[in-house]
Amino acid sequence: MTAIEVRGLHKSYDGRKVVDGVSFEVGEGEIFGILGPNGAGKTTTVECVEGLRIPDGGSVRVCGYDPATQRDELTRVLGVQLQESELQAKLTVREALDLYASFYERPADRKEIAERLGLTPHLRARFAQLSGGQKQRLFIALALLGSPRVVVLDELTTGLDPRARREVWSLVESLRDAGVTVLLVTHFMEEAQRLCDRIAVLDRGRISALDTPGGLIGRTSAAKEISFDAGAPLDPEALRALPGAVSVATADGRTVVAGTEETVAAFVSLLAREGVMAGQLRVTDATLDDAYLDLTGTDR
Amino acid sequence: MSTSSPAVTVLRTEARLFGREPAALFWVMLSPTVLLVILGLIPSFREASDDLGGRRVIDVYVPVSVLFALIMAGLQAMPPVLSAYRERGILRRMSTTPVRPGTLLTAQLTLHGTSALLSSLLVITVGRLGFGVALPVNLVGYALALLLAVACTLSLGAAVCAVSRTQKIAAAVGGAVFFPSMFTAGVWVPVQSMPDTLQRIVEFSPFGAASEALDATASGGWPGWFSLGVMALWTVALIGASVRWFRWE
Structure with missing residues (x-):
């Protein structure tokens, strides 16, 4: 539904x-x-x-x-x-919960909600005395x-x-x-x-x-990241030519190749073909962060 | 855990919050009586005066202090609260619940109206017990005039809040309305002692009319249709203005 x-x-x-x-x-x-x-x-x-x-x-x-x-x-x-x-500055947490509970025909259990949100020790505190996080938790409690x-x-x-x-x-x-x-x-x-x-x-x-989050990440042009010690004798041009490779960069002594699943496979065969060792080799998934930047173009 | 209706819970909660504001409590509930007591301690104010048609200054200042209580509640105390509730998103948050934010405004009006009446009662009681000021002779007429005056003051306070976008503006507009209100209520010079021409003009203002109506009933008569009409017209016009210009956020 x-x-x-x-x-x-x-x-x-x-x-x-x-x-x-x-x-x-x-x-x-x-x-x-x-x-x-x-x-x-x-x-x-x-x-x-x-x-x-x-x-x-x-x-x-x-x-x-x-x-x-x-x-x-x-x-x-x-x-x-x-x-x-905000709420009334001098309203206590308990009063706020009682007040908002009275607005509904079948309110949820106030005690349980306060407990789950860690508000029980603060029931007598006034709204204005609460920290930002406590206020936020109170508002979540009111929503529930x-x-x-x-x-x-x-x-x-x-x-x-x-x-x-x-x-x-x-x-x-x-x-x-x-x-x-x-x-x-x-x-x-x-x-x-x-x-x-x-x-x-x-x-x-x-x-x-x-x-889905996974789907969004999969959509990015750089879903995988291969990184290894920059000392490996690999031709940057050969790396750039890997299928699906988006970028090749070297920084802080490590070379990073961004690309897709296909890039990873091709990279592994490249190593085998050349008989090269890539020290500290790591392959990581892109995060939603990368996908988000890709989609909203906020890094451009 | 209470199971009372939302309107009752809102009113009870707001009453509790009102009780946590010592300054507002003093100005609304006590300062009118304090004003009366200070004036009553001046010996010459307790002597009959020819200017006032044989009455004493203290007699005239009971209704003045009553109006002062109304002004304090409706014009000084209420508008900043209402505009803060709007400005800080309290009304907005409430509008996402089954209870309409108007319930909160109604509670505030009820609360300030009630406290103005209680403060008036205190003034009248202290006037009677402390200084022998006669109780209003025409009680029904007095109550009618007082209730209409309260309605008029609250609608004035609501209008101040409606035309002010922020709490700061509400305080400024409230202040601008406050002084003419104090003057026309006769706080500085009782309306009955004002020169005739000025008195005629002042009677067209909400508090000038209220002063006339309270004065007439205190001495046993009925409030004049003119003063009741002036207050009623102001009330209707100010409520209209409040409804027209009030913004929920």
């Missing part, structure tokens, strides 16, 4: 196109990532899903509801963590309080330290295991690669690629 359906979404601000024909579908229980550089239209897209903005064109459905016109139905099934928002079927998380782990980040990630994974659909806006590659079932890469208001 489709949890979120976005078709031909358009949104402009003052005549400037921010979202320009974005379409995607998110299946129930899927973690769907939206990746992209700043200003690519990520937040605007999810704000249309959240009902905070009315699209200029196209259609959006969340669990079959139109966010623009069916607010009451939408808010009952949707949990939201906004990129930038209504036992939503769909959760939108915008810049989920910004401001969290590595340990807290990993804890939040495993929480998101457990949401998926419980059948909750997650729409995740991020610019953390590691986060997207670890969590997302599929990723849409947004660039200048359009989707430039939509695939």
